[in-house]
Amino acid sequence: MHNLTLLSDAEKNRIELDKQAAYAVWQVKNAKKGYEVFAELSNNIDDDDERDFFERSVSKYKSQMGVA
Template identity: 80%
Template sequence: MHNLTLLSDAERNRIELDKQAAYAVWQVKQAKVGYEVFAEIANKIDDDDEREFFEQAVMKYKQQMGL
């Protein structure tokens, strides 16, 4: 068990982006939303490194979920 409050803001933000990526891929796989959801989320991320992290997480979850 980890205490997330001990993490830096950047680390907590990456965890949140990873969760958003996993949820978005799950939603597409379940046909609840279309593929445009990935671009919609990515376009709201101002920081280039964070956007790239999100896009890599999407690719990771697409592979894991067979999408």
């Protein structure tokens, strides 16, 4: 068991970005939103490394959920 409060702010942010990516892919898969949601969320991320991490997470969840 991990205590998330002990993580650094950067690690907490990566967890949040991963959750947002998973939710965005779920929304597209279930026709709640269109593919533009990925660009909208990505464009709101200022840090290049965080944006890259988010985009890799989106790719990971697209593959897992069978979203093209």
